[in-house]
Amino acid sequence: MHAALAVHPASGNGAAERLMESVAARLRPVVDRLDVLVAHTVEESRALMTDSRAAGLDVLVVLGGDGAAHQGVQFCAESGVALGLVPAGTGNDFARALDIPERPHAAADLVARRIAEGKRRRVDLGRAGGEWFATVLCSGFDALVTERANRLTWPRGPRRYDVAILAELAAFRPRPVVLRTDVETLELDATMIAVGNTPFYGGGMRICPGADPEDGLFDVTVVGNATRRDLLLMLPGVRSGEHTAHPAVRTLKAAQIHLAGSDLPVYADGEPVGRLPLDVTCVPGALTVVG
Template sequence: MTTSTRAALLVCPASGKGRAARVAGTVAARLRTAVDHLDLHVASSAEGTAAAARRAVADGVDVLVVLGGDGGAHLAVQACAGTSTALAVVPAGTGNDLATALDTTSADDVVDALRAGSRRSLDLGRVRGGPWFATVLCAGFDSAVNERANAMRWPAGPRRYDLAILAELAALRAEHLVVETEDGVVELDALLVAVGNTTSYGGGIPVCPGASTSDGLFDLTVVGAAPRRTLLRMLPTLRTGRHVDHPEVRTFRARSVRLSGPSWVAYADGERLREVPLDVECVPGALTAVCGPLSGAG
């Protein structure tokens, strides 16, 4: 250890269908080899996770380590943003997009980064009158899939999302979207919009492939009105980031964005926010994060 470090480990036991709970002891033991003191917090609900994160930051820990998925990381971001407490993420959820962006894809990655003192400042998005977000805010087709899947009680696992996608494709229709940035106003019929602070959401889908957490700007991806057959052909290209080359896709960069028009619900970091309209701002350097050696633009 190069410096004295006091850390807190926040365990989200339900993450990854219980994986976080199963590995918590091992992760805590590994972390204790890289810090001088480790407090342990276990929360069984979103409210408990948020409260534990706030308590840890108020207690003045140097690092708050989250063992969980993007939902737990999102709650920890609310506590760490704008403070001197650094956030680290040990991935144990289903998506883990923030951990991937930080290049901490295992407990060993976090331990190595703590020993090396590897930290950097990250931009965050902030919804006016609402929360911070670290990865991607989306609305439209993709958020509708989330809404439908969350309302379904059967089946469990990935098949729930497969069925939700099919149902939303059947009901798909474009709506009139207004995108206002510092550079002007764009109006178009659209199927979805993504506001990216990092590149990816949904477990590694690079919806905003050029996004950077250190340029003070969001990357926006807007999919315009297109027939279902066109969208079906486009969906596989989302996995490679090549969707931005499609003529129905428009991309922008902006410091602040207002989305209005459609009756869409917005999600950020995979968490439900509220219906459009909403205003979001990119806040440079709002978060200090523990990062692996490959973390950078994403």
């Protein structure tokens, strides 16, 4: 068994770097070879992963946050290399969706146990703009919030998103959007659209509460022409998924989606993937995960 531990030292404000040795120590007893790949940039990370794959990599374990997990997904999708996650970031939404413990050492112990037992499962991924994504793709208000949150250095953790939400509320207005699926077409003034492969984004917000990464379909949450007051009333329920009961919210399922109508930014797994228009596809079983 050849495994690699990909470490993004800056994840979690340096938590990943501090945890690197202790996590590696938990993995070494269950594998024949463990490469520790420390990368400070996306390009460096991809180069190190490619070198390990050339040496016959079986499992890639990512120590970091959702940005690090996103890079691991790009590498492992449709490759046969299984992905394991040890969360050490500020959001950790993909790990949360896979029921991986929040505490890094508990997560590392779980990943090690599953490697030893040979447990694997296949999960769906989304594909958009040449990028894979594992959690949620969003456009509109929530994409603008993500854009702003990524620029903030304070506060740390999910509270960054709360600050970004309040800042974006002051300026945002609904935009004309066309949403075409393999089943129906919607033309509306939309506040936001979230396409969920898994339920969570923004550090545990259950924006697409019914999303299941093993059903071959996206869960789509569409917030129509909502006022600022509507959004303020709706936002507390996003943590629990209760926002879907609001009259401005519509949910649907689809495997193929075309989004157009406004030049809005699009984010997936918290990473920029371009602007509208954009085609989004659910690819069943595209990723093998340890578990």
